Amino acid sequence: MPEGVERVLANARAAGVTLEAKTAERIANSIAPIEAQLLKTPAQVEFEHEPATYIVVQRAGAKR
Amino acid sequence: VTDPCELSLTEAAQAIRDRNLSSLELTQGLLSRIEKWQPALNAFVRVEGDSALAQARAADEALGRGQNRGPLHGVPLAHKDMYYYKGKLAECGSRIRKGWIAPATSTAIERLLGAGSFSLGALHMAEFAYGPTGHNFHLGPARNPWNPQHITGGSSSGSGAAVAARLTPAALGSDTGGSIRGPAHYCGISGLKPSTARVSRANAMPLSFTLDTVGPLARTAEDCGLILSVIAGPDPLDPTTEGAPTWDQAAASRPARGMTVGVPTRFYVDDLEAEVAAAMDATIATLKRLGVKIVSVDLPDQMQVSAAASVVIAVEAATAHAPWLRTRAEEYGPQVRARLQNGLAFTGVQYLEALRWRGPALAAYLEAIGEVDVVLAPTIRSAAPTITESDVGAEPRGDAVLGAVTRFMRPMNYLGLPSLVVPAGRSAAGLPIGLQLMGRPFGDETVVALGTAFQHETDHHKRLPVLS
Numbered sequence: 262m263p264e265g266v267e268r269v270l271a272n273a274r275a276a277g278v279t280l281e282a283k284t285a286e287r288i289a290n291s292i293a294p295i296e297a298q299l300l301k302t303p304a305q306v307e308f309e310h311e312p313a314t315y316i317v318v319q320r321a322g323a324k325r
Numbered sequence: 326v327t328d329p330c331e332l333s334l335t336e337a338a339q340a341i342r343d344r345n346l347s348s349l350e351l352t353q354g355l356l357s358r359i360e361k362w363q364p365a366l367n368a369f370v371r372v373e374g375d376s377a378l379a380q381a382r383a384a385d386e387a388l389g390r391g392q393n394r395g396p397l398h399g400v401p402l403a404h405k406d407m408y409y410y411k412g413k414l415a416e417c418g419s420r421i422r423k424g425w426i427a428p429a430t431s432t433a434i435e436r437l438l439g440a441g442s443f444s445l446g447a448l449h450m451a452e453f454a455y456g457p458t459g460h461n462f463h464l465g466p467a468r469n470p471w472n473p474q475h476i477t478g479g480s481s482s483g484s485g486a487a488v489a490a491r492l493t494p495a496a497l498g499s500d501t502g503g504s505i506r507g508p509a510h511y512c513g514i515s516g517l518k519p520s521t522a523r524v525s526r527a528n529a530m531p532l533s534f535t536l537d538t539v540g541p542l543a544r545t546a547e548d549c550g551l552i553l554s555v556i557a558g559p560d561p562l563d564p565t566t567e568g569a570p571t572w573d574q575a576a577a578s579r580p581a582r583g584m585t586v587g588v589p590t591r592f593y594v595d596d597l598e599a600e601v602a603a604a605m606d607a608t609i610a611t612l613k614r615l616g617v618k619i620v621s622v623d624l625p626d627q628m629q630v631s632a633a634a635s636v637v638i639a640v641e642a643a644t645a646h647a648p649w650l651r652t653r654a655e656e657y658g659p660q661v662r663a664r665l666q667n668g669l670a671f672t673g674v675q676y677l678e679a680l681r682w683r684g685p686a687l688a689a690y691l692e693a694i695g696e697v698d699v700v701l702a703p704t705i706r707s708a709a710p711t712i713t714e715s716d717v718g719a720e721p722r723g724d725a726v727l728g729a730v731t732r733f734m735r736p737m738n739y740l741g742l743p744s745l746v747v748p749a750g751r752s753a754a755g756l757p758i759g760l761q762l763m764g765r766p767f768g769d770e771t772v773v774a775l776g777t778a779f780q781h782e783t784d785h786h787k788r789l790p791v792l793s
Contacts (some may be wrong), residue, residue, distance in 0.1 A: 276643070291663075312683065
């Protein structure tokens with residue numbers, strides 16, 4: 262079984278949802294392009310950064 | 326205009342206020358149109374005719390006594406079936422919530438009622454607002470008034486169809502990945518996805534806690550501004566709205582002259598159908614005539630932004646639905662179940678990386694646009710496809726089909742920026758094409774002002790579908 266499929270099954274099981282192997286394979290194929298894009302982000306985020314900082318940027322960027 | 330149903334929301338509200346039109350006349354006209362169009366469009370899930378007529382009479386009597394409840398006095402409206410009214414059905418386009426009675430009323434609805442409007446009924450939507458085409462496994466598809474063989478877009482499918490067919494002067498939709506803007510584009514109307522935190526989401530059905538927004542679909546940009554002026558502003562029931570600005574009508578009425586509009590050099594201009602590209606060119610020419618300065622903007626990688634949005638939506642939707650995915654999974658339509666299951670697959674680290682990057686991504690976007698007021702972009706690369714060709718269910722090719730619909734819209738949800746869709750052209754087959762006016766943080770008034778100026782110069786928003 263491909264690694265991605267095993268991970269999907271394990272994550273779903275941890276969430277309390279049982280999936281069939283063919284469903285897990287579909288999911289693995291479906292999310293692979295998104296995961297590839299997401300891999301680019303960590304290097305762009307400062308170590309100290311936390312999600313709520315978004316609000317600071319949003320309010321600073323307002324020009325009404 | 327002799328048919329009151331053809332008035333814009335702003336015009337209808339003014340006519341009722343001035344007693345040139347009664348609420349009863351307008352309500353009767355809309356109910357008559359609903360009866361005629363509903364079999365072709367499937368836009369409504371419930372029509373509340375008797376109640377609407379009674380409230381119209383009451384509104385007229387109140388006005389006769391000099392009692393004006395607010396800027397929407399006597400205006401009947403219908404909304405997406407995910408906005409809760411205490412004690413009434415809110416089925417969210419689903420089988421799981423079939424027969425569910427809401428325990429409280431949405432803040433947005435409370436404010437619209439407080440401004441004098443009342444309910445005409447509830448509108449079709451994608452199951453749990455998780456689908457961009459207007460297909461619904463349980464309800465059947467909503468149909469596009471310009472050609473019922475074509476989709477409306479979703480998830481605010483009924484809102485798009487009903488406003489375009491003049492069955493309601495305006496409607497609330499919701500937009501988590503394009504669900505207001507897609508139907509506005511495909512159905513030839515205006516639609517405003519507001520800034521994150523501008524409008525309370527309290528007691529509206531959630532899809533993604535981070536990215537959900539509540540906003541209007543209406544004939545005109547001015548109408549969208551009127552709805553926002555009523556529903557925007559802080560609400561203790563939605564803490565994300567704390568400190569957000571209230572509506573500034575002077576800013577929403579400012580002239581376009583002197584504004585700067587950015588036109589992207591990539592991503593938003595890739596792979597467009599010729600008709601959409603032509604609408605972009607024509608709109609740029611119109612904006613120049615209005616005295617708008619046009620500049621090119623080189624945006625950061627928006628594919629990456631779109632991917633981060635996809636992770637946030639997928640995980641948050643799966644989290645909200647996890648109890649039902651464990652126990653009632655077979656009650657979802659196949660496509661919605663498959664998309665919800667996708668969200669189970671991401672790890673906690675991936676989700677938080679996507680969430681943590683939101684601030685830096687917005688900062689990079691703002692740096693790229695500089696002093697630009699509004700970025701002009703297509704909504705979707707083509708006009709509405711047919712219901713048959715976009716009915717992909719849970720097939721593997723569905724990712725590509727659905728992704729093509731949401732591609733140009735998801736970045737604004739992730740960045741939390743306002744985006745107004747205005748009709749700007751049509752395809753060779755006569756189907757509408759809309760473009761996005763994408764603003765700065767809390768720049769909702771600016772996109773409304775620019776959209777209003779654009780619509781004073783053009784007549785795309787005045788075209789009316791004809792029922793054949």
